[in-house]
Amino acid sequence: MSDPIRSETLLYLTDEQLRQGIEAMYFAYRGFTADPDRILESMAYGRAHHRAIHFINRAPGTTVTNLLDILGVTKQSLNRVLRTLIEDGLVESRVGTSDRRERNLYLTEDGTALEHRLSDSQRARMRTAFREAGPEDVAGFRRVLEAMMEGEMKRQYLSLRESGK
Amino acid sequence: MSDPIRSETLLYLTDEQLRQGIEAMYFAYRGFTADPDRILESMAYGRAHHRAIHFINRAPGTTVTNLLDILGVTKQSLNRVLRTLIEDGLVESRVGTSDRRERNLYLTEDGTALEHRLSDSQRARMRTAFREAGPEDVAGFRRVLEAMMEGEMKRQYLSLRESGK
DNA sequence: CTTGGAGTGTCAACAAAGCTGACGTATTGT
DNA sequence: ACAATACGTCAGCTTTGTTGACACTCCAAG
Incomplete structure (x- = not known):
């Protein structure tokens, strides 16, 4: 407290800084979902469909149970x-x-087409934001987000990350 | 394309990097809301109540219309x-x-108490993540998130940011 | 002073997407 | 043979969003 170096270093941990981080997260997430939402609402789909499509595309042949784990919803809701x-x-x-009890899920041609439309729009925004900020900032962005995940979700994120070519 | 320096510099903008950014955003946001959600579900409240409480606390005396603008929902839903x-x-x-048509909104003592419980839990996670990452990463995190916001939301974020002492 | 429009509250009806609980079927492994 | 697993589905409930319609209060402009 009386150490000027220590209090200088920790200025980024003040309640005000943390609150700004919280609000940044809230407003940014709305921007993050805005573009796919606009595409989806023109069809009969919502964000839940987007998530399913995303992760099926991400891991083709995934089972229903695996998808349930990743999405963290009930099977009735996913079904x-x-x-x-x-x-x-x-x-x-x-x-x-x-195991013939399992169902392996794949996107059809049409499904892949929609996935492309959705992820293109989302990547476009992400690309603009990344380019605006620069590689250093992007690395920081990623590290903070990873530190913010809950244990089980972080595990799943990292395992997807690893399988990503 | 054939310039090695340029392609090196832009490696962080590959589709794979962008996709990882998208998934990081998805999983981190779930962690971000997890703690308040646990508190809220024990009462009869949900995330919508949290958001209202947050922004009323943030700008005491705000009007209903102002809150509608910030939250981006219909007045029936907010009401x-x-x-x-x-x-x-x-x-x-x-x-x-x-203007006696307007209603100025304030948290009561009980409201302030709940706000504290909610924001304490959310700040605790944010603080841990910030500390784990460090000031440079936090600055990057903030810059990327700001670049990801839509115009109107960014305006509101910055105006809240400015009024924040 | 009247009138139009803005700010607010509320009613009804509906939809998306989550939940619990229960049950049925096919398949697998012990 | 039997218990457990993976999946699908029915029924019913909750939260939080949506439209549309209507009433009331009040400010400001004509």
């Missing part, structure tokens, strides 16, 4: 979303080869 | 939340002094 996507021909559900 | 908070004695709605 409602998944059913419409399958009915609309965006997602294909194939009986598992090794 | 439902606001009504329960007023009934439960957490928020006070005073008739405006200069």
Whole structure:
């Protein structure tokens, strides 16, 4: 407290700084979801469909249980979303080869097309923000976000990150 | 493209890097809301109540219209939340002094107490993440988030930021 | 002083997306 | 043979968002 160096160093941890971080997170997340939301609302879909499509594309052949773990919702909730996507021909559900109780999920051609539209718009905003900020800031952005995740989610994030080529 | 320096510098803008940024945002936001959500679910409240309480605390005496602008919801939706908070004695709605059509919103003692519980838990996580990352990373985090906001929301964020002592 | 419009509150009806609980079926492994 | 697992589905409830309509208060301009 009386150490000027220490209090200087820790200025970024004041309640006011933390509050600004909280509000930044709130407003930025709204920007983050705004573009896909606009595309989705023109169809009969919502954010839940987007999340399912994203992670099926991310890990083709994933099982329903795996998707439930990643999304952290109940199977009833996921099933409602998944059913419409399958009915609309965006997602294909194939009986598992090794374990035939499982269903492996894949995007169809149409599903892939929608995924591209959605992720293109989201990446465009992310790219603009990243370019505006620069590589150093992006590294900091990533480190802070990773430190903010809960244990189990962080594990899943890192495992997706690792499988990402 | 054929310039090695340029392609080196722009490596952080590859689609894979952007996708990881998107997933980091998704998982981090869930961590970000997890603690307040746990507190709120024990009462009859949800995230919408939290947001109202946060911004009323942030700008005491704010009007309903101002709050609508910040939160980006319809007045019917906000009104439902606001009504329960007023009934439960957490928020006070005073008739405006200069313009008596307006309602100035304030937290009561109980409202302030709940605000503290909520923001304490959220700040604790933010503080841990900030400390884990360090001041440079936090600056980057903030700059990227600001670049990610939509125009109108960024305006509101900056104006809150400015009024923050 | 009247009148138009802004700020607010509220009613009804509806939708998206989460939840719990219960049950059925197919399949697997012990 | 039987218990456990993976999945699907029915029914019902909650929160939080949406439209549309209407009433009231009040300010300001004509």
